[in-house]
Amino acid sequence: MSTEKTGAGAPSKKPLSTDPYKGVRDFYPAEMAVQNHIFGTMRKVVERFGYSEYGASVLEPAELYKAKSGEEIINEQTYTFIDRGEREVTLRPEMTPTVARMIAAERKVLSFPLRWYSIPNLFRYEQPQKGRLREHWQLNVDIFGVKSIQAEVEGISIASGILREFGLKDTDFEILVNSRKVMNYILGEVFALDAEAARVVSKLIDRKEKMPASDFAAKIEAFVGIKHDHEKTQKFLAMLNSQNFDEFISHLPESARAAAAGHEAFVEVQTLLGKLEALGITNARFSQTLMRGFDYYTGIVFEVFDTSPENRRSVFGGGRYDDLLDIFGAEKVAAFGFGAGDVVLRDLLESRNLLPSATKSADLYLAVMGSTLDDSAQEIAQELREAGVRVAVDYSGRKIGDQIKYADKQNIPFVIVIGEEEVKSGTFKLKNLKSGEEKVVKAEEIAKIVLN
RNA sequence: GUCUUUAUGGUGUAAUGGCAGCACGGACCCCUGUGGAGGGUUAAGUUCGGGUUCAAAUCCCGAUAGAGACCCCA
Helix, strand or coil, X not given: CHHHHHCCCCCCCCCCCCCCCCCCCCCCHHHHHHHHHHHHHHHHHHHHCCCEECCCCCEEECHHHHHHHCCCCCCCCCEXXXXXCCCEEEECCCCHHHHXXXXXXXXXXXXXXXXXXXXXXXXXXXXXXXXXCCEEEXXXXXXXXXXXXXXXXXXXXXXXXXXXXXXXXXXHEEEXXXXXXXXXXXXXXXXXXXXXXXXXXXXXXHCHHHCCHHHHXXXXXXXXXXXXXXXXXXXXXXXXXXXCHHHHHHCCCHHHHHHHHHCHHHHHHHHHHHHHHHCCXXXXXXXXCCCCCCCCCCCEEEEEEECCCCCCCCCEEEEECXXXXXXXXXXXXXXXEEEEEHHHHHHHHHHCCCCCCCCCCCCEEEEECCHHHXXXXXXXXXXXXXXXXXXXXXXXXXXXHHHHHHHHHCCCCEEEEECHHHHHHCEEEEEECCCCCEEEEEHHHHHHHHHC
């Protein structure tokens, strides 16, 4: 043990682990470059739609998350602790309550509509698994103050636009759309389930794909108010298995069909799909089994899935939540938004080879012939930096060959060797490491060639 | 919280109860104004804590961490 060698008599301490905390990641420069690429692409697309970035602390009063669900139990999947002033504090597990809080606070001052986005890190205490860690970053895009379906159209266009910007084709992903109003109507009115039964059945529907069809059927039949009515159960299941909206309607009980087809919520879904298609978004479709876990959604909900079965988790998800400001006693604001987590997105891009390859830390490396020339090299570098070139200087005093080797390993494309002659004459041999070419240039020509 | 599975230098691996080895990578040296080469030197490892055994990287128990599934999903 190396530690035991060191201390002469001193009690040896166990060295600290270099592992990051369970379920969180270190971002070494290579991973950080990927992360920056992901965030940069998101920002580019979102800002194209006129959205402004906001931010907030990772710490929130725990009550913010209790208030939302109305349940007493603070969710077990949060990091919650008591601070030195006896306040109960939670590391934010999602951004929506925070942004709702911010908007409620400034409700009277802000002019709507607001188009806001943020890329916060979020925490949840759970067992890490594919696509789920304890800390992740999530793009949050929200539009406030737009009641019309155009908010949904815009939000889903952004989601689609981001994935396209990453290089994905419309066939690589699909956008599933449902409506809380549709499902409330179906479960509550058409199948006459009480609120509790509707809630349980909603959860079941959400998990439908995770269990054998027979189990699912048995649970549906056993649970809900359609107990002992086998025919009705079959109808219900057939409805859930529908491939499209028309089929879905056709499986409703005869008596409800006409009313449903004309129901505002049903019309809304179809309108949305029509408008998306008109914008060239061809991969959106109705999905009656899409539920989403949040209780606060009030209308349209959507999720984006990878069409290859490798990534089962939704890449993006969101919906309309018009009532969330209620808990702050603020006047209602219409809201539609979605989140896009970095973990699942990264998995998706990686599986399709759409992540950028190594990035360069500098454009030009100055190899220096001996440390007496360091100062001269600094001066040359400084001038080039003023011209916008990213320049790094070698102070190692190593042999030129080694210095060039280093530049190559760092993926720096150009090298200039700084020696007595160069400093005196002001002309340099600019070496392109990719091609091996070497070109004699004057100082003022360097920037142009390197930045090209 | 539950289950499955894994854990050997920085990385990738070998050693199936009997000398912890190899490759790549790192540092240094040789080659002294031009890279990926070669030669040489060197540092660096059995995740942690128990147990079985004459003997443990190897078998057993526990912990921790990774991967994945469940639960949950914010």
